[in-house]
Amino acid sequence: MSTTQQLVDEIRERIKKIRIEKGYSQDYMAEMLNISQNAYHKLERGHTRINLRKFIDIAKILEIETAELINGPEHVYMFSKYYQKSLLRKIE
Structure with a gap:
């Protein structure tokens, strides 16, 4: 199985898991x-x-970020921190 197919399968599993957790x-x-x-x-x-x-x-x-669906919940804040730092540099 290709890495792309694995990623797609992981996304589908996340969607199903979160849907079930929310009771949908x-x-x-x-x-x-x-x-x-x-x-x-x-x-x-x-x-x-x-x-x-x-x-x-x-x-x-x-009610989740698309990044969480793609990468899982453990990586969502990593992206947020990156963009916050980038914005701070541009503002300063």
Whole structure:
């Protein structure tokens, strides 16, 4: 399996895990995304690609940063700190 495919699989697993932790059903996610439950099921299981717009919408529904979906929760703040430092340098 390629590293790209592994990353995509990890993202799908994170989406499923967070969805379940929040108590959201696949039906709820599908309704919020304005797609069928079957279409959502295919997204989560890897039978269909997630386009960027849907990916962003999923993050919004789950109330998390897209960076957390991509990299996991342990790396989210690393990016935030980088951008804060970059902004401080530009402001000074």
